[in-house]
Amino acid sequence: ASENYKRGHGKRSKLKWDPDRDIVQALDLAFSKSISTVEPTGKRFLVAVDVSSSLSSVTHGSSISTVAVAAAMCLVRHTTTEPDAQIVVFSEGSVRPCAVSSDMTFMQVAAHLIQTPGGSTDCALPITWASENDKSVDVFIIFTNNQTFGRENPADTLKTYRQKIGLFSKLIVCGLIANSLSVADPEDRGMLDICGFDSQAVDVIRNFALDVI
Numbered sequence: 001a002s003e004n005y006k007r008g009h010g011k012r013s014k015l016k017w018d019p020d021r022d023i024v025q026a027l028d029l030a031f032s033k034s035i036s037t038v039e040p041t042g043k044r045f046l047v048a049v050d051v052s053s054s055l056s057s058v059t060h061g062s063s064i065s066t067v068a069v070a071a072a073m074c075l076v077r078h079t080t081t082e083p084d085a086q087i088v089v090f091s092e093g094s095v096r097p098c099a100v101s102s103d104m105t106f107m108q109v110a111a112h113l114i115q116t117p118g119g120s121t122d123c124a125l126p127i128t129w130a131s132e133n134d135k136s137v138d139v140f141i142i143f144t145n146n147q148t149f150g151r152e153n154p155a156d157t158l159k160t161y162r163q164k165i166g167l168f169s170k171l172i173v174c175g176l177i178a179n180s181l182s183v184a185d186p187e188d189r190g191m192l193d194i195c196g197f198d199s200q201a202v203d204v205i206r207n208f209a210l211d212v213i
Contacts, residue, residue: 043138043209045085048126049098050144052091086135088126095129121145123173123183124152131161139170139209142183155185172205 087098098112123142130137140158158171170190173183176197184191192208194201207213 040081041206041209043082043084044136045082045139045141045209046126046130046135046137047085047087048095048140048142049087049089050091050121050123050142051089052121086137088129090122090125090129092122093125095125122152124154124157127154127157127161127171128152131157131164136165136167137161137169138167139172141172141174141205143174143176145176154183155188155191158191159188170209172208174201 087100088095089098090096100109100112104112121144123144126142127140129135130140142154154171154173158169162169168190170192171184172192172194174194174197175183182193184193192204194204204213
């Protein structure tokens with residue numbers, strides 16, 4: 001609702017309006033407060049946002065920008081409900097921790113995610129970073145606009161990580177503007193590709209992390 005209102009026009013209708021700052025802030029506050037109702041999973045998440053390409057594109061299956069989706073997920077996973085969650089941004093050859101805290105607003109989180117794009121997408125990078133830094137991660141969630149073009153296969157990188165750390169870590173890759181995605185190994189029950197993003201995707205991610213699906 002917040003992102004639709006801030007655009008100042010409907011997705012399909014000709015109706016237009018001037019967004020009011022107070023209303024925008026109220027919507028963002030309502031979103032932040034709603035996060036407190038999210039039930040914890042007890043899992044250690046690493047949420048990685050691909051900044052190698054523009055984050056202004058519209059997410060497939062919705063009317064909001066990819067940065068808005070990524071910001072929302074970062075907020076959901078980095079509140080006190082998931083105290084062990086870590087947020088990173090990545091682009092070709094680089095992974096950087098992203099300073100996100102539970103008292104930040106939606107817009108503040110979005111601002112942290114807007115980076116200068118550059119290089120190609122390598123979805124194996126967050127897993128490699130976790131391995132090199134001895135991070136214990138139960139679930140990797142990767143948000144990207146592109147297929148992966150790195151030298152390492154993310155599925156193989158995850159399997160190597162599992163062996164090193166001694167955990168059956170899971171991988172969820174969200175292709176936010178993709179009609180098709182083939183990063184996860186379809187034969188591995190601990191990997192999942194999600195094309196686009198809608199209101200049901202958060203539940204799918206949570207249930208997958210908890211072995212409900």
